[in-house]
Amino acid sequence: MGLNPIKTVRPASGHEIEEAAGALAEQLEAGVPLAAAVANLPRLASRRHADQWGAIAEGLRAGSSLAAQLSGWWPAPLVAAVEAGEHAGRLPEVCRRIRERLVQGRRITRMAWRLxxxxxxxxxxxxxxxxxxxxxxxxxxxxxxxxxxxxxxxxxxxxxxxxxxxxxxxxxxxxxxxxxxxxxxxxxxxxxxxxxxxxxxxxxxxxxxxxxxxxxxxxxxxxxxxxxxxxxxxxxxxxxxxxxxxxxxxxxxxxxxxxxxxxxxxxxxxxxxxxxxxxxxxxxxxxxxxxxxxxxxxxxxxxxxxxxxxxxxxxxxxxxxxxxxxxxxxxxxxxxxxxxxxxxxxxxxxxxxxxxx
Incomplete structure (x- = not known):
């Protein structure tokens, strides 16, 4: 198992996770291998964490799981969902659902700020x-x-x-x-x-x-x-x-x-x-x-x-x-x-x- 390269990076924001999950879902559903899909994220999603996504891709090629690489960066419930999706072979669906859940959360946050x-x-x-x-x-x-x-x-x-x-x-x-x-x-x-x-x-x-x-x-x-x-x-x-x-x-x-x-x-x-x-x-x-x-x-x-x-x-x-x-x-x-x-x-x-x- 590869080491997690992002333990010291600040937690990802909801918007950053939403972008990454959506990009991963689209690529995985199109048949792109996981490591290659992650390596594409600096271009397809947020550019703020290009180095981290590159390191995660290297960890995946070394045999690590995506959940292990995301631990400490994404919230624990989402990491658990990714882990379960990897074990069940349903990672594309999990990524799509993560994006949908975060879209709803962002909508609620905007509405709360209206108060x-x-x-x-x-x-x-x-x-x-x-x-x-x-x-x-x-x-x-x-x-x-x-x-x-x-x-x-x-x-x-x-x-x-x-x-x-x-x-x-x-x-x-x-x-x-x-x-x-x-x-x-x-x-x-x-x-x-x-x-x-x-x-x-x-x-x-x-x-x-x-x-x-x-x-x-x-x-x-x-x-x-x-x-x-x-x-x-x-x-x-x-x-x-x-x-x-x-x-x-x-x-x-x-x-x-x-x-x-x-x-x-x-x-x-x-x-x-x-x-x-x-x-x-x-x-x-x-x-x-x-x-x-x-x-x-x-x-x-x-x-x-x-x-x-x-x-x-x-x-x-x-x-x-x-x-x-x-x-x-x-x-x-x-x-x-x-x-x-x-x-x-x-x-x-x-x-x-x-x-x-």
């Missing part, structure tokens, strides 16, 4: 409001002789606070933003963050369906190869889920041989505090059907899009509601400040007309 858009609207409104309060209103107040008005005094107080605390606050925001950006690159931190959010009443049900949809794809991928016992498949696929959603899968893995698929997934047969009681209906139904037919990969592949579509609808409705609230907040904040400007101007106009009479 930050309402926060951007609120931040932009606050920045605009601060600009109006600190720059526009003081100049108008001085121009109309209303520097003793309430809004002008508020502007002065906010300006004094910014002079005192503005730079420390800005530095804190920059440091905090850089820290958060660094932490978001850590899959464990992202998993903890998702685990926190899935407990929220509005967005939690949608996120649970999305993540269980991705898990269904991963478990179907492992089951299609037939390379592992079901308890091991369940434990390997559980790594696809955020930590907060793994407990039910771990319990199922410990009970599936004794109770069968239907019994281990049936929420009515679990304790009141068992996390499987919160599993989506479609997922439980897929396990019940697979208990009868033995085609777990087929039923999970059918149910995964339904779970993702259902979760998408929930998150999209939440996004629309948050966007509406953010726009109303922005309009209200800026509108109030402009009303204050008009009040200054009309107040000065009224005083001038009163002096004239």
């Amino acid at each position: 930050a858009y309402p926060a951007g609207i609120v931040a932009a409104a606050c920045a605009s409001g601060l600009l109006i309060l600190l720059w526009v209103i003081p100049r108008i107040a001085r121009g109309v002789g209303a520097t003793d008005s309430g809004i002008a005094q508020l502007s002065g107080e906010v300006h004094a606070l910014l002079l005192q605390w503005g730079w420390p606050a800005a530095a804190g925001l920059v440091v905090g933003g850089l820290w958060l950006a660094g932490r978001l690159r850590d899959p464990a931190f992202r998993g903890e963050l998702v685990g926190l959010v899935v407990g929220w009443p509005l967005v939690g049900p949608g996120l649970r369906q999305l993540h269980f949809g991705l898990w269904a794809y991963q478990l179907a991928l492992l089951h299609a190869t037939g390379g592992f016992e079901l308890p091991r498949m369940l434990r390997l696929s559980a790594e696809t889920l955020p930590p907060a959603l793994r407990a039910g899968v771990e319990r199922m893995a410990g009970e599936v041989e004794r109770l069968g698929l239907e019994g281990a997934a049936d929420p009515e047969r679990t304790a009141p505090d068992d996390p499987r009681r919160a599993w989506p209906f479609y997922l439980v139904h897929a396990f019940a059907l697979a208990h009868q037919t033995g085609r777990l990969d087929r039923h999970l592949t059918e149910v995964a899009p339904r779970l993702i579509e259902g979760g998408t609808r929930i998150v999209e409705r939440l996004f629309a509601g948050l966007q509406l609230v953010a726009m109303l907040f922005a309009a209200g904040l800026v509108g109030l400040l402009f009303l204050a400007i008009y009040a200054l101007q009309f107040g000065a106009l009224g005083q001038a007309m009163g002096r004239g009479t």
